Amino acid sequence: MSDNKHLHDRVKSILYSLTGITLSENKDIMIANRLHKLKRDTKYAGDIEELLDAVEEGEHTIEFINSFTTNKTHFFREDFHFTDLKNRVLPEFAKSGNQIKLYCSASSTGEEPYSMAMTILEAAEECGRNINATILATDIDTNVLQYAANGVYRYSKSSKEFPSWIKPQKYFKKRVQKTLASEEILIKVKPELQKMVTFKVMNLNDKSYPYNKNYFDVIFCRNVLIYFSNEDQNKILKKLFSHLKIGGTLYLGHSENPQDLISYVDRIGQNIFIKTKDFY
Numbered sequence: 390m391s392d393n394k395h396l397h398d399r400v401k402s403i404l405y406s407l408t409g410i411t412l413s414e415n416k417d418i419m420i421a422n423r424l425h426k427l428k429r430d431t432k433y434a435g436d437i438e439e440l441l442d443a444v445e446e447g448e449h450t451i452e453f454i455n456s457f458t459t460n461k462t463h464f465f466r467e468d469f470h471f472t473d474l475k476n477r478v479l480p481e482f483a484k485s486g487n488q489i490k491l492y493c494s495a496s497s498t499g500e501e502p503y504s505m506a507m508t509i510l511e512a513a514e515e516c517g518r519n520i521n522a523t524i525l526a527t528d529i530d531t532n533v534l535q536y537a538a539n540g541v542y543r544y545s546k547s548s549k550e551f552p553s554w555i556k557p558q559k560y561f562k563k564r565v566q567k568t569l570a571s572e573e574i575l576i577k578v579k580p581e582l583q584k585m586v587t588f589k590v591m592n593l594n595d596k597s598y599p600y601n602k603n604y605f606d607v608i609f610c611r612n613v614l615i616y617f618s619n620e621d622q623n624k625i626l627k628k629l630f631s632h633l634k635i636g637g638t639l640y641l642g643h644s645e646n647p648q649d650l651i652s653y654v655d656r657i658g659q660n661i662f663i664k665t666k667d668f669y
């Protein structure tokens with residue numbers, strides 16, 4: 390067995406035990422790059438094998454996890470989910486005055502939960518009533534959570550990130566500094582949006598989640614299950630599902646599916662599922 394193969398198998402096994410993430414076979418370059426970065430970030434004096442020994446003994450585990458997560462996201466990704474939230478789910482809550490509890494289960498750098506918050510404010514305006522909403526956003530990666538809580542993003546006017554019904558200047562303040570690319574500016578989430586979202590660290594691979602059963606009205610679980618084996622995806626989905634109310638909505642990413650839960654949901658749109666009964 391080559392040294393690299395041994396090292397990479399070790400990384401995969403540690404990563405799996407800490408996070409449940411399964412790295413596929415063709416990830417050699419990615420693993421090598423991230424190990425280098427981890428060594429640089431931790432300023433670890435020994436070699437990589439020793440660094441992995443340390444991680445296994447509980448040292449630098451946070452840095453290890455943060456190095457191996459993939460955090461790609463953007464505002465209003467798969468925007469039809471936000472359109473559905475605005476036009477179908479939120480008007481009911483505007484009308485009833487009941488509180489709506491939303492959960493973003495892999496929030497990365499915050500673009501997804503802030504998109505949820507903007508959608509709520511737009512729906513409230515359209516309905517002419519306040520919507521009493523809480524948004525919980527969790528991720529396993531502490532770096533992205535810090536970034537999200539800070540709420541500063543790069544923005545380019547030519548980007549098509551925001552749908553036509555969102556005016557970014559309503560929700561973001563322009564920052565004075567210019568970033569490197571000349572057409573980009575920095576924007577910061579306004580306090581009214583920031584205070585709608587609570588960010589917390591949470592591992593979807595944990596045995597159970599610290600929420601009541603049938604608690605959330607809406608769960609976003611998008612573009613995260615793809616990092617898990619089929620069996621583990623199913624386990625995560627069942628746990629998440631137990632915290633969704635009957636009648637609540639589950640939004641999944643484009644290449645994710647509800648697996649064993651298929652008989653417990655109504656599919657009403659592109660990876661949009663309404664819970665019809667509990668899975669027991």
Ligand SMILES: C[S@@+](CC[C@H](N)C(=O)[O-])C[C@H]1O[C@@H](n2cnc3c(N)ncnc32)[C@H](O)[C@@H]1O
Pocket residue numbers: 408409410458459460461462463466494495496497498501527528529530533591592593594610611612613616642
């Ligand atoms: C590709 S991003 C997706 C972000 C967003 N949901 C979206 O669709 O744009 C995947 C996120 O899942 C997080 N993640 C990976 N494994 C996790 C785990 N075991 N528990 C919680 N979050 C996890 C990563 O840290 C990363 O930020």
